[in-house]
Amino acid sequence: MRAFSLLAALAVSATASLAATVQYDFSVEWVQANPDGAYDRSFIGINGAWPPPPIECDIHDRVIINVTNNLGNEPTAIHFHGLFMNGTNSMDGPVWVTQCPVPPGSNIIYNFTVDQPGTYWYHSHFSGQYPDGFRAPFIVYDREEPFTYDVDTYLTVSDYYHDSIPWLSANKFLILTNPTGAEPIPDAGLFNDSQNIKFKVEPNKTYKIRIINMGALVSQYIWFEDHDFQIVEVDGIYVEPAEASMIYITVAQRYTILLTTKNSTDKNYPMIASFDTDMMDTLPEDLVWNVTGWLTYDENGDFPEPALIDEYDFYDDFNLVPHEKEEPYEPDYSITVDVSMQNLGDGVNYAFFNDLSYVAPNVPALYTVMSSGNDSTDATIYGSNTHTYVLGYQEVVEIVLNNFDPGKHPFHLHGHVFQVIERSDASPDDETFLIYNPDEPGTINEYPMRRDTVYVRPNGYFVLRFVSNNPGVWFFHCHIEWHLQQGLALTLVEAPAEIQAQQVIPDDHYAACKAGGYGFEGNAAGNTVNLFDLSGENLQPKPLPAGFTARGIVALVFSCISAFVGMGFITWYGLSDLKTTEREVAAIVGEPLDDSDESK
Amino acid sequence: MVQIFDVSVFFIVFRETLEASVVISVMLAFIKQGVGKSADDPTISKKLVRHVWVGSAIGFAICLVIGGTFIAVWYTLGTDAWGASEDIWEGVLSIVAAIIISVIGLAMLRLNKMKEKWRVKLSKALDDSTLHGKGRFRRFSRKYAMGILPFITILREGIEAIVFVGGVALSSPAKAFPLPVVCGLIAGGGIGFIMYKGGDIMKIQYFLIVATCFLYIVASGLFSKAVWFLENYQWSKAVGGDVAEEGDGPGSYDIRKSVWHVNCCNGQTSGGWMIFNAIFGWQNSATYGSVLAYNLYWVTLMVAVMLMIFQEKHGYYPFLKSWTEKRKAAKLAKKEKKQLESMSQESDSRDGDSETKEVSVTVV
Numbered sequence: 010m011r012a013f014s015l016l017a018a019l020a021v022s023a024t025a026s027l028a029a030t031v032q033y034d035f036s037v038e039w040v041q042a043n044p045d046g047a048y049d050r051s052f053i054g055i056n057g058a059w060p061p062p063p064i065e066c067d068i069h070d071r072v073i074i075n076v077t078n079n080l081g082n083e084p085t086a087i088h089f090h091g092l093f094m095n096g097t098n099s100m101d102g103p104v105w106v107t108q109c110p111v112p113p114g115s116n117i118i119y120n121f122t123v124d125q126p127g128t129y130w131y132h133s134h135f136s137g138q139y140p141d142g143f144r145a146p147f148i149v150y151d152r153e154e155p156f157t158y159d160v161d162t163y164l165t166v167s168d169y170y171h172d173s174i175p176w177l178s179a180n181k182f183l184i185l186t187n188p189t190g191a192e193p194i195p196d197a198g199l200f201n202d203s204q205n206i207k208f209k210v211e212p213n214k215t216y217k218i219r220i221i222n223m224g225a226l227v228s229q230y231i232w233f234e235d236h237d238f239q240i241v242e243v244d245g246i247y248v249e250p251a252e253a254s255m256i257y258i259t260v261a262q263r264y265t266i267l268l269t270t271k272n273s274t275d276k277n278y279p280m281i282a283s284f285d286t287d288m289m290d291t292l293p294e295d296l297v298w299n300v301t302g303w304l305t306y307d308e309n310g311d312f313p314e315p316a317l318i319d320e321y322d323f324y325d326d327f328n329l330v331p332h333e334k335e336e337p338y339e340p341d342y343s344i345t346v347d348v349s350m351q352n353l354g355d356g357v358n359y360a361f362f363n364d365l366s367y368v369a370p371n372v373p374a375l376y377t378v379m380s381s382g383n384d385s386t387d388a389t390i391y392g393s394n395t396h397t398y399v400l401g402y403q404e405v406v407e408i409v410l411n412n413f414d415p416g417k418h419p420f421h422l423h424g425h426v427f428q429v430i431e432r433s434d435a436s437p438d439d440e441t442f443l444i445y446n447p448d449e450p451g452t453i454n455e456y457p458m459r460r461d462t463v464y465v466r467p468n469g470y471f472v473l474r475f476v477s478n479n480p481g482v483w484f485f486h487c488h489i490e491w492h493l494q495q496g497l498a499l500t501l502v503e504a505p506a507e508i509q510a511q512q513v514i515p516d517d518h519y520a521a522c523k524a525g526g527y528g529f530e531g532n533a534a535g536n537t538v539n540l541f542d543l544s545g546e547n548l549q550p551k552p553l554p555a556g557f558t559a560r561g562i563v564a565l566v567f568s569c570i571s572a573f574v575g576m577g578f579i580t581w582y583g584l585s586d587l588k589t590t591e592r593e594v595a596a597i598v599g600e601p602l603d604d605s606d607e608s609k
Numbered sequence: 610m611v612q613i614f615d616v617s618v619f620f621i622v623f624r625e626t627l628e629a630s631v632v633i634s635v636m637l638a639f640i641k642q643g644v645g646k647s648a649d650d651p652t653i654s655k656k657l658v659r660h661v662w663v664g665s666a667i668g669f670a671i672c673l674v675i676g677g678t679f680i681a682v683w684y685t686l687g688t689d690a691w692g693a694s695e696d697i698w699e700g701v702l703s704i705v706a707a708i709i710i711s712v713i714g715l716a717m718l719r720l721n722k723m724k725e726k727w728r729v730k731l732s733k734a735l736d737d738s739t740l741h742g743k744g745r746f747r748r749f750s751r752k753y754a755m756g757i758l759p760f761i762t763i764l765r766e767g768i769e770a771i772v773f774v775g776g777v778a779l780s781s782p783a784k785a786f787p788l789p790v791v792c793g794l795i796a797g798g799g800i801g802f803i804m805y806k807g808g809d810i811m812k813i814q815y816f817l818i819v820a821t822c823f824l825y826i827v828a829s830g831l832f833s834k835a836v837w838f839l840e841n842y843q844w845s846k847a848v849g850g851d852v853a854e855e856g857d858g859p860g861s862y863d864i865r866k867s868v869w870h871v872n873c874c875n876g877q878t879s880g881g882w883m884i885f886n887a888i889f890g891w892q893n894s895a896t897y898g899s900v901l902a903y904n905l906y907w908v909t910l911m912v913a914v915m916l917m918i919f920q921e922k923h924g925y926y927p928f929l930k931s932w933t934e935k936r937k938a939a940k941l942a943k944k945e946k947k948q949l950e951s952m953s954q955e956s957d958s959r960d961g962d963s964e965t966k967e968v969s970v971t972v973v
Contacts, residue, residue, distance in 0.1 A: 185863070185864060185865070186847040186848050186849075187848070188848065188859055188860025188861075189860055351859070352859035352860060354864070355864070356859070356860075356863070356864035356865070358860075553859055553864065553870075554870070555872075556869075556870075556871050556872075557869050557871065558869065560868055560869070561868055561869025561870075561895070562869075564868045564869065564895065564900045565869065565895075567904060568900060568903050568904055571903065571904045571907040571908065572826060572829065572889075572903075572907060574907070574911065575825065575829070575907035575910050575911055576822040576825070576826075578910065578911045578914040578915070579818065579821055579822050579825060579910075579914065580818050580822070581914070581918070582914045582917065582918060583818040583821065584818070585918055585921070
């Protein structure tokens with residue numbers, strides 16, 4: 010008996026303190042599905058099912074995911090959005106930053122611990138792949154969260170394209186006949202990868218709803234008719250509960266809300282996710298940009314149509330106050346980037362940080378760190394077009410981003426959350442740009458909000474600060490998939506010496522590189538001998554010729570010469586002698602030769 | 610200042626009027642030089658002048674009707690109805706005008722030396738009777754050649770002006786229109802008039818040479834522009850927007866076909882450069898097609914001039930000596946036969962008339 014109770018006691022303590030290991034086997038394959046009722050199309054699913062399953066674990070768990078690429082025609086890679094991957098940078102997932110693409114037929118193992126609570130998601134981080142369906146929630150449960158509720162659930166929203174992303178990119182988007190860089194318009198919106206969902210609720214209960222935007226382009230306004238709620242967590246950061254009736258959620262962001270249901274079950278209430286139509290270049294007539302569901306109190310009741318609203322009155326996330334309060338950091342190192350969209354010499358519209366449009370290197374940046382010894386702190390070896398900054402260890406890094414584009418952009422930093430020190434309003438018109446001036450700061454909150462994905466307003470700016478306490482190569486980029494394809498990204502190599510000292514790349518990661526014939530050591534060009542010789546690296550296209558090139562000058566001069574010579578010929582013709590003309594005239598006119606002038 | 614005088618409207622109307630009045634005044638000058646001075650036959654020259662003005666007036670009237678209708682439709686529908694097909698319209702009309710000018714232009718240079726031929730030919734055309742050539746249309750167009758060219762020119766320039774003005778109208782208030790339109794008309798017409806008057810003073814042949822050079826500069830520009838318009842249409846279709854309105858920057862042209870591109874000096878929209886465009890066919894964004902067309906035009910012209918000079922020196926075109934002489938012999942034989950027949954008819958019809966007339970038959 011005593012042995013049993015001892016065992017029981019051990020078991021109880023074990024479950025309380027021992028972190029578990031959660032294991033998944035993912036076979037990544039093409040699956041047919043039809044989420045909006047239009048028609049079946051191929052999606053990237055897991056283990057024969059779409060949508061892919063959520064990953065769920067408790068805080069401090071170890072997560073192991075064995076991924077096999079059975080797509081047959083595309084490589085893949087998985088990024089766990091919002092997880093810090095502290096000490097395991099190689100598990101972060103973006104191709105050419107921390108790993109090679111995993112070719113079809115190969116596999117890779119992601120093995121990491123999760124020491125942060127909250128709502129995250131995982132998605133493909135290979136070349137615009139995730140909007141083809143490869144994305145799903147990643148939930149980390151935390152028994153010690155600072156609020157109470159009855160039910161813990163999640164709700165995803167997404168935009169949806171009928172066509173595959175690689176096809177859209179190659180045929181509609183990154184082509185010279187799209188010189189303004191107009192992003193393809195989504196065909197529909199989805200709630201939980203479906204439409205018209207009935208979200209069953211019971212009266213008088215508090216629901217914790219983790220809302221995730223897994224889309225490719227559009228931010229969404231989300232509200233529940235006649236129901237207010239409290240925002241309690243954003244991007245894994247607990248916040249002081251904030252009363253709100255509507256949120257504005259960009260792609261990749263997460264908001265967790267506490268919604269208390271009503272007393273009675275007599276009505277069902279619409280819940281709406283509405284596209285931010287500012288972000289779309291045109292509004293096709295047949296596009297339904299609101300997706301509706303219902304808080305379903307009574308399954309047999311009516312499901313009313315949502316009411317029209319006059320304006321979007323959403324809660325500005327800049328004003329959220331983190332539960333763990335921090336005062337604004339003072340920066341040690343500052344990076345300033347200007348965002349713009351311009352056309353290069355191939356006529357295609359690209360996105361720029363300053364004058365660089367990101368182009369992937371031939372060797373993942375992390376592998377360059379691991380194979381570069383003492384040169385790892387020199388940003389040159391990471392390539393001329395990867396826009397790499399090398400950061401020191403345990404410094405406060407500041408990113409100042411000035412937006413010279415009249416669009417909103419949600420920017421995401423891998424491996425960190427950041428303090429949002431300032432975010433300006435949109436500029437008053439298209440010709441004005443608001444630029445950060447540290448001597449004349451705008452509004453700074455006492456305890457700045459923190460998250461990992463934040464948007465900048467049209468022609469405005471924001472300022473972010475974080476501590477470089479997580480050695481690794483971290484990507485910073487716009488999370489609009491189209492803009493990432495256009496090159497709106499930069500690379501942060503944070504504490505490379507510490508990465509070399511503390512981290513190891515697993516063999517199966519290198520094996521995936523070799524299976525795909527990809528480079529896995531050396532500088533950005535793949536040169537292992539001389540790290541400063543970058544010949545053969547990938548560069549952005551040449552700029553458009555400005556003004557007259559040699560070809561143009563030759564053409565213009567030649568044309569002028571033609572014209573002058575031509576006029577010379579005309580003059581010659583006009584002055585030339587015409588002894589035979591009168592004979593010719595007579596022959597044409599049919600009259601006798603006019604000899605009267607000569608003979609008579 | 611912009612509120613009552615829209616400068617772009619002025620330049621558009623000025624440029625279109627200039628193009629039209631240049632052609633008309635040169636034609637009027639030709640008529641004056643070639644017909645008025647040499648043959649002293651005021652009726653013929655007056656008739657031709659009337660043709661020119663009537664052709665112009667008809668073209669102008671049609672412009673008003675078509676343009677007015679389109680403007681009315683545009684204002685009520687609020688859309689630019691021309692936008693999509695304007696380039697094709699421009700391109701085709703430019704080619705037609707270029708061809709007409711080219712064909713007639715060189716012939717005009719023989720005007721001074723063949724005054725008799727022109728007098729006879731024009732009077733024949735005006736008085737009907739024996740006309741060479743097959744087909745009613747060919748007869749019609751030769752008969753009214755002096756009226757058709759200004760008609761087409763005025764029609765094209767006028768509609769261009771109305772469409773461009775309509776396009777510009779989006780950003781201007783209505784009262785910014787009347788003044789620049791009138792000024793443009795006066796300025797363009799005035800320059801054409803000075804050109805016309807100036808022809809009197811200069812030595813005639815030199816004037817004709819200069820005027821012809823000018824006409825061919827305009828024609829070569831027109832031809833180049835025609836090709837440019839058609840390529841621009843293809844580009845607009847591919848991009849799916851109104852590229853001319855997208856300005857001068859990247860995306861307003863096809864980089865694959867570009868020979869030069871400057872982000873300024875747009876011949877369709879930019880002040881003084883529109884004059885350059887009207888006269889020389891200047892484009893801020895030239896394509897291989899437009900440049901090649903321009904040069905090919907001049908090369909063709911040079912070849913044509915060489916051929917014509919050869920023909921005039923030797924009486925036949927190169928490689929066609931025997932063919933030409935056979936044709937001449939056949940024509941002459943036919944003519945002699947006709948004359949013999951008519952003579953015998955005459956003598957048969959004359960009854961009891963003992964007068965013998967001396968009929969001279971000239972045989973070459």
